[in-house]
Amino acid sequence: MDGLLQKINTDAVVSFYQRLINNNASDMDKCIATVGAVGVLSLFVFNPFGGSGNIKKSKKNKKRVVKRTIPKYEPIIKKELTDEEKVVEVKRKFNEEYKKDAEQILQSFDKNNEKDVYKKGFLGEMLMKLLLELDSIDVSQIEDLEKKSKLKEGRKNTIHEIQGYLKQIDALKVDK
Incomplete structure (x- = not known):
């Protein structure tokens, strides 16, 4: 039975294409051909299998993508400090952690030393x-002029x- 249906379908398709090629197609043949052509073209235009035209692979074959997150800028100094305490804290942090390395x-x-080049970049970023702090x-916003000038002077000297x-x-030169 399946062989008979396949033979009928094959004969029908062959005769359909012969009518189209020989310009003997009926209006129904033309409609069928148009619908078929539009269907094939829509596969290329509106690709349901993804952007690249390939059928999506199973999860077994997919490579695992690890997303790296960029850390958000975090202030070095705590926000709870007063402005005067922030200046003192920045000066302390500079003197204790970075000044010796900078010198x-x-x-x-x-x-030519990779560690020195890295340390130069790191110190530049930290300073x-x-x-920025x-x-x-x-x-x-400070109304007390004496307090304001003292804070400005301390901040200016530290900067x-x-x-x-x-x-x-x-100013240190690095080969690229």
Whole structure:
């Protein structure tokens, strides 16, 4: 029975295409051909199998993609501190954690040493973070003039000290 249906379908398709090729197609043949052509074209235009035209692979064959998250900028200094305490904390952090390394890298920097190049970049970033912390301190809201001028002077001196080291570190040449 299946062989008979296949033979009938094959004969019908062959005669259909012969009528189309010989320009003897009826209106129904033309409609069928148009619908078929539109169907095939729609597979290329409106690809239901994904963007690349390939059928999606099973989960077994898929590579696992690990998303890396970029850490959000976190301030070095806690927000709960007063402006005066922030200036003191930035100065302390610079003196205790970065100043010694900055002086060491300025004295013995080797542009061919990978660790020195990394340390130069790291110190540059950390000093910039400290400067950003100092920059976030708003002295315009302080009404007490003596307190305001003291805060401005401390902030200014700390900024100049950090900037002095940062300029020297940035001036170190690195081969690319």
